[in-house]
Amino acid sequence: MMLLSKVLNKPSLRRACSSLCSPFTSNIKDQGSSIKGVSMDGAEPRRLSHSANVSRVQQIPLGGSSKILGTDMSRENGGKNASWGQYISRASTASDMTQRVVVSPEVPWVLQARRYSSPCEEMLVKNHQNKLLQRIPEYVKIVEVGPRDGLQNEKDIVPTDVKIQLIKMLAASGLPVVEATSFVSPKWVPQLADAKFVMEAIQDLQGAKFPVLTPNVKGFEAAIAAGAKEVAIFASASESFSKSNINCSIQESLVRYREVALAAGKLSLPVRGCAHFLFIYIAVVLANKTNHLKWLILENMHRYISCVVGCPVEGAIAPSQVAYVAKELCSMGCYEISLGDTIGVGTPGTVIPMLEAVIKVVPIEKLAVHFHDTYGQALANILISLQMGISTVDSSIAGLGGCPYAKGASGNVATEDVVYMLNGLGVKTNVDIQKLLVAGDFISKHLRRPSGSKAATALMKTLAHASKL
Numbered sequence: 281m282m283l284l285s286k287v288l289n290k291p292s293l294r295r296a297c298s299s300l301c302s303p304f305t306s307n308i309k310d311q312g313s314s315i316k317g318v319s320m321d322g323a324e325p326r327r328l329s330h331s332a333n334v335s336r337v338q339q340i341p342l343g344g345s346s347k348i349l350g351t352d353m354s355r356e357n358g359g360k361n362a363s364w365g366q367y368i369s370r371a372s373t374a375s376d377m378t379q380r381v382v383v384s385p386e387v388p389w390v391l392q393a394r395r396y397s398s399p400c401e402e403m404l405v406k407n408h409q410n411k412l413l414q415r416i417p418e419y420v421k422i423v424e425v426g427p428r429d430g431l432q433n434e435k436d437i438v439p440t441d442v443k444i445q446l447i448k449m450l451a452a453s454g455l456p457v458v459e460a461t462s463f464v465s466p467k468w469v470p471q472l473a474d475a476k477f478v479m480e481a482i483q484d485l486q487g488a489k490f491p492v493l494t495p496n497v498k499g500f501e502a503a504i505a506a507g508a509k510e511v512a513i514f515a516s517a518s519e520s521f522s523k524s525n526i527n528c529s530i531q532e533s534l535v536r537y538r539e540v541a542l543a544a545g546k547l548s549l550p551v552r553g554c555a556h557f558l559f560i561y562i563a564v565v566l567a568n569k570t571n572h573l574k575w576l577i578l579e580n581m582h583r584y585i586s587c588v589v590g591c592p593v594e595g596a597i598a599p600s601q602v603a604y605v606a607k608e609l610c611s612m613g614c615y616e617i618s619l620g621d622t623i624g625v626g627t628p629g630t631v632i633p634m635l636e637a638v639i640k641v642v643p644i645e646k647l648a649v650h651f652h653d654t655y656g657q658a659l660a661n662i663l664i665s666l667q668m669g670i671s672t673v674d675s676s677i678a679g680l681g682g683c684p685y686a687k688g689a690s691g692n693v694a695t696e697d698v699v700y701m702l703n704g705l706g707v708k709t710n711v712d713i714q715k716l717l718v719a720g721d722f723i724s725k726h727l728r729r730p731s732g733s734k735a736a737t738a739l740m741k742t743l744a745h746a747s748k749l
């Protein structure tokens with residue numbers, strides 16, 4: 281990790297990486313410096329301002345490679361350039377980006393992004409006219425589940441300080457929510473037996489929310505005592521999976537979760553909902569170790585439903601069954617319901633009817649999607665979910681993940697892949713993909729396996745290539 285950080289901090293690579301990764305609508309983050317470019321005639325590099333209002337770079341063929349021409353979309357053909365699509369697939373390396381920059385003398389500009397843009401993206405951002413992309417939200421909240429869902433399946437126990445470091449790195453990347461751990465039975469999930477210590481270590485961490493998984497009142501109370509301010513409960517749309525995962529039927533789990541909600545209520549002052557009833561605020565008075573009373577605000581209760589498309593035992597799950605469980609959980613006073621394709625068997629063909637059934641009974645703004653990538657369908661499923669109006673997506677750094685009680689479940693969709701796709705769509709996430717790369721590299725190296733993220737793997741290769749130049 282140190283090595284990667286050093287490499288990423290080399291000025292030339294920071295420039296290259298910024299250009300590789302920054303989202304469509306944002307400028308390069310390193311505002312303190314400027315970018316070197318060379319003119320079309322190969323003259324001396326000149327300094328380029330970061331503050332200029334230039335929307336994209338244009339690549340033109342140059343001896344089998346590419347070079348970059350800054351253009352101003354606001355001036356050029358009203359932002360619609362019919363030829364834009366013809367050079368978008370011409371990927372230049374990071375070094376190409378820094379060495380073959382061509383400056384348009386008329387307009388101030390910045391080297392804004394190395395993205396593979398398209399007229400559709402332009403239309404989305406500029407005109408919102410593209411029917412396919414019209415419903416995609418401008419901002420998507422990414423819920424990072426790596427430290428919990430990602431690590432829970434690991435056989436070798438990951439040291440607590442590695443988990444804490446990972447959480448800190450993920451929070452520092454701008455992710456708004458990082459699911460930190462689980463307060464489940466250590467007999468069932470030994471990997472997360474250190475939940476208390478993890479939570480205590482991140483008490484003062486700012487900038488993100490750190491929900492934890494709680495399967496029952498015992499877990500809920502332990503989570504609150506350890507300082508959790510947000511909890512997630514998890515039911516299943518499949519009877520068999522409910523039994524194998526939490527040792528009870530769906531109905532019993534719903535009773536159990538009502539008990540959790542009640543326990544929260546008993547400890548609480550009045551429950552307050554915001555204008556749209558999206559949040560439950562529960563003020564909890566708890567005695568801490570030194571018997572001093574302290575106030576905690578439980579801002580959110582987040583719910584998962586597993587096996588929303590298929591179950592390892594039962595096979596296909598009916599959309600109506602998912603809708604039933606979603607409605608029940610919603611009626612407990614829900615903030616968010618995450619629909620989990622636990623074993624990653626869904627395709628848009630099965631995800632669409634499932635979402636249609638759930639959207640009929642639960643407001644869409646309360647829904648999140650949680651895809652595992654077992655069959656490589658996760659990004660397609662996310663895209664279709666966004667097109668249907670969902671704006672919260674769960675993902676896991678480096679594609680870590682799997683459920684110990686769901687045979688065949690592989691890793692979650694990788695956070696780096698989701699951010700890369702959303703950047704390409706012009707959707708804001710506020711996540712710095714460079715920092716994600718460092719976090720993914722850190723945990724992959726610790727687990728001694730390559731990252732499960734295709735985007736991270738490709739970007740790292742490009743960076744490695746650039747670092748040799």
Ligand SMILES: CC(C)(COP(=O)([O-])OP(=O)([O-])OC[C@H]1O[C@@H](n2cnc3c(N)ncnc32)[C@H](O)[C@@H]1OP(=O)([O-])[O-])[C@@H](O)C(=O)NCCC(=O)NCCSC(=O)C[C@@](C)(O)CC(=O)[O-]
Pocket residue numbers: 429432462463464465466467468469495496498499500502514525526527584585586587619620621622623650682683684685
């Ligand atoms: C729910 C139970 C506890 C029932 O397990 P059980 O054996 O039926 O419960 P029990 O009440 O008989 O308790 C057994 C022992 O566990 C203890 N215990 C009981 N509860 C707790 C607790 N909260 N924290 C710590 N200890 C606990 C309890 O005190 C007792 O200890 P003993 O007396 O034997 O020493 C168990 O089945 C369990 O922990 N299951 C969790 C399994 C799990 O974490 N699965 C992975 C998460 S779900 C998932 O990954 C899917 C998701 C969410 O990501 C979405 C998707 O991908 O689709």
